[in-house]
Amino acid sequence: MDRSPSRGRARLTVLALLVILGMPGIVAAQSYIETGVTNGLGNSRHPFDKASQRKIVRTRAGSPYDPWVYVVYSRVNAGTGRNEVVLARSTTLFHSTNEKVVLFGQGGAVVNSATTDFVYPALDASVDGRQLHVTVLDQTNVDVLYTRNVSLSGTGWQTAWAQAAGGTSPRYDTISTFAYGADTAPALAVDASGRPHVAWARADGSARPNLYYRTWQGSWSAETNLSGITGTGTLPQALDPSIDWSNGFVHVLYKDDASPNDGTAKTDRYRYVRNQTSGSYATLLAPVTVMQPTTNDIGHPGSLAATGSSVFVVGTATGAGTDYSWSNYSTDSGATWLQ
DSSP, X not given: OXXXXXXXSEEEEEEEEEEOTTSSSEEEEEEEEEEEEOOOSTTOOSTTOSGGGGOOEEEOTTOTXXXXXXXXXXXXXXXXXXXXXXXXXXXXXXXXXXXXXXXXETTOSSEEOSSOOEEEEEEEEOTTSOOEEEEEEETTTTEEEEXXXXXXXXXXXXXXXXXXXXXXXXXXXXXXXXXXXXXXXXXXXXXXXXXXXXXXXXXXXXXXXEEEEEEBSSSBOOOEESSOOOOOSSOOSOOOOEEEEETTEEEEEEEEOOSTTOOSSOOOXXXXXXXXXXXXXXXXXXXXXXXXXXXXXXXXXXXXXXXTTEEEEEEEEXXXXXXXXXEEEEOSTTOOOBO
């Protein structure tokens, strides 16, 4: 379930569901990851402010019961006053206890800095459940950073962070500099070969915000402009990508306000793009509009999920109330978007 909790003081929770055999119904077990979390600085308005921060993943390394569930979030370090990124994982099968590590921030396992704001983390796990991948936005330097865990078993998971190629000095790759850091979160998906795919927003040479994409296939690919926004007018509030991978296709959903003659400050349509050929990520198709609400002034991030040849997206329209829309599509030949 993907919900945005209320702003202000928040409690981050991981919910575990236990099915009691022989009895109807389900018992839910709740564990507090952190209490007393307040609003962050600047655009880190809430630990779960972006859709990319609400993803929970499981790993399979080390236990036949698959007990490890991970969640990543941002919080303000009371001592430094800076936003830091924390990774928490469960330590029991039913998630009643957890352990945490600061990845980016003061004493961070990946970046140790008391003067930098790190926000909008995203995470994904490899298909075999034995590697964890994380992206964050370095909001101070407006860089998108990537790291992966190379040893999830034992106690080494807290320090076993490395670049995509395995280097540990530093323990991360810089995916992009000069990201569109004011309001947009990077997004991450991992394919069946354990290779990351990252989407994020930054301004192009003409100061127009666009959505960009890179993947690691033995080396980092060149940046690919997914959105191709060329019109003038007011910049969108954010492009907030959502990304997933299935059957050799990487799927990306984002939002913009680049419709013809649109100079308003709203992000009024959700756009979708994927690679042209299964297993090849060098060529991506032109984006298409999959949903266009009439009153999407706030422009909440959309969300996308892919399974097999099917793709599902969801978005919101805001105004007097909040409406949810959804659409689905198949990568099979001749398929079209359904609403």
